Amino acid sequence: MLTCRVPGMFNEFAAAPEVERLMSSFFASPTATGGAAQAFPPLNVWEDADSLHVEAELPGFSMENLEITTLSNELTIAGSRSEAAPENATFHRRERAAGGSSQFRRTLRIGVPIDADQVTARLEQGVLTVTLPKAAAAKPRKIEVKAG
Amino acid sequence: MNCGTNDTCGCTQTDTTTARRIDPRAEDRSTATFRPNVDIHETGEEYVIQADVPGATPESIDLNVQSGVLTLRAGVAGRTPGDSRAILNEYRVGAYERSFRIGEGIDTQRIGAELGRGVLTLRLPKADAAKARKIEVRAV
Numbered sequence: 055m056l057t058c059r060v061p062g063m064f065n066e067f068a069a070a071p072e073v074e075r076l077m078s079s080f081f082a083s084p085t086a087t088g089g090a091a092q093a094f095p096p097l098n099v100w101e102d103a104d105s106l107h108v109e110a111e112l113p114g115f116s117m118e119n120l121e122i123t124t125l126s127n128e129l130t131i132a133g134s135r136s137e138a139a140p141e142n143a144t145f146h147r148r149e150r151a152a153g154g155s156s157q158f159r160r161t162l163r164i165g166v167p168i169d170a171d172q173v174t175a176r177l178e179q180g181v182l183t184v185t186l187p188k189a190a191a192a193k194p195r196k197i198e199v200k201a202g
Numbered sequence: 203m204n205c206g207t208n209d210t211c212g213c214t215q216t217d218t219t220t221a222r223r224i225d226p227r228a229e230d231r232s233t234a235t236f237r238p239n240v241d242i243h244e245t246g247e248e249y250v251i252q253a254d255v256p257g258a259t260p261e262s263i264d265l266n267v268q269s270g271v272l273t274l275r276a277g278v279a280g281r282t283p284g285d286s287r288a289i290l291n292e293y294r295v296g297a298y299e300r301s302f303r304i305g306e307g308i309d310t311q312r313i314g315a316e317l318g319r320g321v322l323t324l325r326l327p328k329a330d331a332a333k334a335r336k337i338e339v340r341a342v
Contacts, residue, residue, distance in 0.1 A: 096292035113320035149239035180256030180320015
């Protein structure tokens with residue numbers, strides 16, 4: 055396991071292409087909701103040197119409607135939205151609640167060790183972004199070559 | 203707005219809009235245009251259109267009424283930094299566009315728009331002539 059390694063040793067192997075692919079395939083397998091095609095919300099996930107970023111479009115939700123939890127190597131995003139129906143109104147179109155968007159729960163397995171205490175989430179203009187800083191052992195590290 | 207009791211609200215879709223989640227690996231993310239999901243309801247006073255436009259800002263939204271067609275457009279910039287590596291790509295980010303045919307019963311001068319939490323709410327007041335009116339019967 056990568057997490058069990060002595061820090062500072064063998065970290066260069068983490069950057070090997072084979073390991074990277076393995077991490078990606080772990081990450082891309084949703085565990086709780088079955089196939090990715092039907093899962094709500096759809097997610098975009100990207101990484102930079104320091105963090106993984108998970109983004110979902112959740113228009114109409116506020117942070118009070120959302121529950122974001124990490125447990126060991128899993129990130130769960132859950133939420134429910136209840137918009138009060140206007141009184142004495144006749145609906146002509148109802149498209150926004152389609153796709154299970156009024157109540158959902160989705161769990162992602164994360165393939166790299168993260169620093170769970172430093173996970174942050176923000177919701178701006180209906181876009182949720184969860185930032186998961188990588189644990190020190192999972193960050194790329196430049197090894198200085200000293201002159202002997 | 204030509205809203206009858208059935209679902210013939212005259213919400214026309216332009217040719218440039220496409221289903222939201224197609225070809226997640228497409229590279230040309232910034233120029234894609236999507237049709238936002240909407241709810242439309244009617245009360246005695248007004249029609250209300252609520253459109254999901256996550257990522258749009260008030261400055262990015264353009265509303266236009268011309269020849270009985272209300273057009274909503276919103277540009278949305280890509281949010282993924284260029285130096286990052288994509289791991290999962292389940293939806294695309296791009297501009298929104300959708301048009302609605304509105305009838306003569308709308309007071310177009312008083313259409314109101316609000317944006318909050320990624321939801322655009324348009325209020326289209328009915329013109330006085332289009333409101334239901336109770337006619338008093340006077341005793342003579």
